[in-house]
Amino acid sequence: MSVEVDERDTHDAIMAATYRALCEHGYAHLTMQDIADEFDKSRSLLHYHYDTKEELLLVFLDRIIGWVGDRLAESDTEEPPERLEEFVDKFVIDPGEEERETFALALLELRVQAAHNAAFREKLAAHYAENVDVVAGIVADGIEAGVFREVDPRRAGETVYTALVGARMYQVTMGAGEATLRTRDALAEFVVDDLLVEDRTVSEYAGGDFSKS
């Protein structure tokens, strides 16, 4: 095994340990020891790579933001209404998906941290802008294809993304287990259906599934 591959393996193992530690402990009381406990190599190897929790979490943020961004942009279809539906669906956390809820809460805690920390803020603001751009791009494609009416794509993108972020916060902080499901349905009704030109409906594209209650 080359040194480079070994380095990459170590990096991957540290990121995986950070993910597991965040899912288990959340951000507020997370320590380097918690991450080391999830790491199958030595704590000293962790400290060799990262001096502080903040430094490690910044790299981790880059990693997950890239991963989330790739996942949000991927789709099996070219149809704008279906792509919009798939984007929204990716934010739904079903009742009982505890690991995803805990992780979403940890991300929310990092987001609040961003108010006080410029490095976190810069990364998370870029992530926010990217997500809005993904939705705006889908809406713009739909307008060009004649399936969506003429609207400001960025405004539509920000509305959709902001409502999803708000619903996730409600779900993970208040134990409102169906908040993201309900917001998905509401976005289908108020935004997607509103965007579709008059002779189309959501169910034509989503087989009725998107707007199910």
Add this chain to the structure above:
Amino acid sequence: MSVEVDERDTHDAIMAATYRALCEHGYAHLTMQDIADEFDKSRSLLHYHYDTKEELLLVFLDRIIGWVGDRLAESDTEEPPERLEEFVDKFVIDPGEEERETFALALLELRVQAAHNAAFREKLAAHYAENVDVVAGIVADGIEAGVFREVDPRRAGETVYTALVGARMYQVTMGAGEATLRTRDALAEFVVDDLLVEDRTVSEYAGGDFSKS
């Protein structure tokens, strides 16, 4: 001055000091000393009334939730579209309103705290439900009056409130100074305009002001 009035004055002074301390320091690092520093009476009087920061903040939450609820419900008009507009407007924090931003951030921190603290969660979940109810009530009145089309009032209420909460979070954590303004405009376009029966438009009710960009 009677003992009762004196007690009430002390309580009011403690609540005012808590508000000022939260605006100045945020929640994360807030101490009883910070609150005492904003309190014109003695620190021992503060501790006579409240043993811990958590206990004090629970009472403070009750107070502001009641105040915010009253403020959100009040309106100069009976017209449902205007009442909906006024509700949404109350969430807008204009660029440069630093005190309101800091306070909104402190509330967000209390919200995140609710994930780990049942007493906070109970109060904030009730507050959330009340706010959704206010919007749902306006929408139901509009349907009854024939100005809004037939929709599920609670779903509409949750969409509006969730998008506003998401936009506030974006604004106060990322320094996105116009996020709540943009969300107000987007809600006018995607929700209020969508709710209005076909022969009405937002600008008829809002003098064009609500949907200004």
